Amino acid sequence: MLMNLKTLFNHIFIYSAGAVFYQLINLAATKTYTNVFTVEEFGRISYILTFTALASTALSGIQISSALGRFYTDKEFFDHKKTVFSTSFILLVIFSALTFSASGLISYPFRTALFPKISSTFAIILVFVYCFVSTQEKFLTLFFKWDLKPNIYIIFYNLSPLFSLFLVVIFSSVLKNSLNGFMSGIAAGSIMITLMLLFPLRKSLTSSFDSAWARKIALFSLPLIPYTSTLLVLTFADRFLIRFFIGYEAVAVYSIGAKISAVISAVSAGFRNAWGPYFYTTYSDTNSGKDFAKVFDLFNFFAVGTMLIITLFSRQFIVLISSGKYISAVPVVPFLIVSNIVFNLQYFLLGIYIKNRTIILTYSALTGIVVNIILDIFLIPRFNILGAAFATMISFVVMFLINLFLSQRLHHIPYRIKFNLLSFSPWIVFCLIWNHTFSQVIDSIPGKTAVIILYLLINNLIGTFSFRQAYRKITSYLS
Numbered sequence: 001m002l003m004n005l006k007t008l009f010n011h012i013f014i015y016s017a018g019a020v021f022y023q024l025i026n027l028a029a030t031k032t033y034t035n036v037f038t039v040e041e042f043g044r045i046s047y048i049l050t051f052t053a054l055a056s057t058a059l060s061g062i063q064i065s066s067a068l069g070r071f072y073t074d075k076e077f078f079d080h081k082k083t084v085f086s087t088s089f090i091l092l093v094i095f096s097a098l099t100f101s102a103s104g105l106i107s108y109p110f111r112t113a114l115f116p117k118i119s120s121t122f123a124i125i126l127v128f129v130y131c132f133v134s135t136q137e138k139f140l141t142l143f144f145k146w147d148l149k150p151n152i153y154i155i156f157y158n159l160s161p162l163f164s165l166f167l168v169v170i171f172s173s174v175l176k177n178s179l180n181g182f183m184s185g186i187a188a189g190s191i192m193i194t195l196m197l198l199f200p201l202r203k204s205l206t207s208s209f210d211s212a213w214a215r216k217i218a219l220f221s222l223p224l225i226p227y228t229s230t231l232l233v234l235t236f237a238d239r240f241l242i243r244f245f246i247g248y249e250a251v252a253v254y255s256i257g258a259k260i261s262a263v264i265s266a267v268s269a270g271f272r273n274a275w276g277p278y279f280y281t282t283y284s285d286t287n288s289g290k291d292f293a294k295v296f297d298l299f300n301f302f303a304v305g306t307m308l309i310i311t312l313f314s315r316q317f318i319v320l321i322s323s324g325k326y327i328s329a330v331p332v333v334p335f336l337i338v339s340n341i342v343f344n345l346q347y348f349l350l351g352i353y354i355k356n357r358t359i360i361l362t363y364s365a366l367t368g369i370v371v372n373i374i375l376d377i378f379l380i381p382r383f384n385i386l387g388a389a390f391a392t393m394i395s396f397v398v399m400f401l402i403n404l405f406l407s408q409r410l411h412h413i414p415y416r417i418k419f420n421l422l423s424f425s426p427w428i429v430f431c432l433i434w435n436h437t438f439s440q441v442i443d444s445i446p447g448k449t450a451v452i453i454l455y456l457l458i459n460n461l462i463g464t465f466s467f468r469q470a471y472r473k474i475t476s477y478l479s
Contacts, residue, residue: 005291008278011150016270018154023263025161027321030259032165033182034322041178043248046255048123048179050236052131063224064092065142067217070353072146073280080213085143086205087213092139100132126183134190140197143204145273153273156197164189223359230365234372234395238388241376246384254385257329260317261336264306268344271299275347283354289413296348296415301464303344304424307337308455311431312448328385334431335389342396349403351410360406368399423464427455 034042068088071077077084137160144153164186171188172181198205242250275295282288310317314333318326352360372395379387404417442448459465 004282005294008274008295011148011274011278012270014150014154014270015273018150018157019265019269021154022158022161022269023265025158025165026259026262029161029165029168030256030321032169034256034326036169036172037178039249039252039325043243043252043255044179045182046251047239047243047248048127048183050239052127052134063221063228064088064095064217065139066224066358067220068139068143069146069276070220070280070356071213071217073148073277075281075284082204083208083210083213084217086208087210088217089139089205090209091214091217093136096132096135100128103128123179123183126180126187130183130187130190133187133194137190137194137197140194140201143201146277148277150273152200156193159196160189160193163192220356220358223362227358227361227365230362230369234365234369234399235392237369237372238376238380238392241373241380242385242388245380250385253326253329254332254388256318256322256326257332257385257389258336259321260310260314260329260333261340263310263317264303264337264340268299268303268340271295272344272347279350283350292348292350293414293416297420297464299344299348300341300420300424301459303341304427305452305455305459307334307341307431308427308452310334310337311434312442312451314435331386331435332389334434335386335393338428338432339389339393339396342393342400345400346403348413348415349407350413351407352403355410357406357410360403364399364402364406367402368395371395371398423459423462 033045037045065088068084071084072081072088141153141156141160144150144156166185167188168182168185171184172178174181239251239254242254279288279292282291311334314330315327318329346361352358372391375391375394376388379391381387383390442451456465456467460467
């Protein structure tokens with residue numbers, strides 16, 4: 001099945017609905033954890049989750065899933081689909097088993113330095129078990145995305161946090177230990193989902209391992225390993241430095257701000273999951289550049305609009321998912337949302353992927369992390385968590401600008417960069433200074449609603465968004 005713009009938007013809708021549900025589950029989980037655990041315990045859990053995210057990306061080889069998408073979806077390789085899938089999965093299992101076993105053994109003597117104030121050896125062992133199993137779970141779930149089956153993808157995508165939440169509550173009460181219970185719950189949930197995924201995919205995994213394809217997959221994937229590892233360090237370095245300069249409680253507050261800003265993923269995840277299969281199957285078409293530019297404009301419209309809504313109601317969101325103890329996270333929310341939006345704009349840099357020049361992403365991410373760490377060291381002691389949020393935002397912007405310049409040189413796409421900057425920059429600045437200026441002036445729900453309506457009207461006037469076309473699309477979709 002090949003994709004067109006109509007299929008793309010249908011898939012974006014499905015993925016976005018799934019992402020909204022996923023975020024609701026995560027918000028419910030955060031609400032549960034902040035009520036069940038103390039601020040100190042939640043800070044340690046947030047720190048552990050940061051470590052698992054870094055380890056899962058740096059050591060697992062999950063970047064092989066990107067190669068799966070590159071070669072499984074591209075029209076040029078349709079006859080080799082099963083071989084690509086089975087070879088990719090075997091490579092992933094071997095690579096992640098070796099790296100997590102070795103890293104666990106090597107890091108064990110240094111566990112006190114890696115996990116300060118965390119004395120449970122059982123919890124630390126479960127960290128590496130969870131990293132290995134969740135890697136296979138993520139890869140098998142992503143297969144349904146590349147196989148153009150979004151409905152199945154979002155079912156498994158949402159079952160994972162649901163199972164984990166349920167099991168964390170059970171294990172925490174049984175083990176009488178917050179960290180052991182948490183790690184046991186998420187590890188058991190991941191194992192259950194992985195077993196469920198293997199059953200429907202067992203026939204697709206029967207193809208033999210192909211050494212030629214293994215080499216091709218490795219050449220595409222290997223440059224992405226340092227890129228995604230560096231990217232995660234860039235994403236989470238602020239939390240490590242916040243813990244160093246301030247403490248675990250500040251990490252907990254900052255993590256709540258990051259949770260709120262991650263609501264933007266409800267928009268970006270829908271696009272992100274549908275976009276890869278779309279551009280790989282259509283980039284060689286004659287009019288693909290114009291279609292890509294249209295999607296670029298619409299993505300920015302919805303992303304900035306979502307940012308506006310989240311910023312205006314950030315206090316209410318924080319109270320909803322946590323308690324008043326975390327209200328100081330409000331100022332960091334818009335800065336982290338900008339980081340999220342800019343990160344997702346990377347997916348429009350098609351020249352890097354089409355020309356298989358993924359090494360460029362590593363160089364830009366390394367530049368970003370240097371900028372981030374330097375800014376964090378100077379800003380966190382002076383501005384606390386707000387300084388960390390500002391540093392993260394600037395780092396992602398620098399990284400995006402480098403990638404944009406090089407990608408357009410490799411494969412030019414007629415994006416309306418100046419138009420988008422003029423259209424959306426004022427609204428982004430409004431969100432960034434909202435908490436320090438306008439929040440006292442426009443504090444009522446009618447006032448905030450008027451700001452959102454003004455955003456829609458201005459974008460309708462300049463042509464970024466059309467009420468008439470939106471109405472036609474919705475009625476056509478419903479009919």
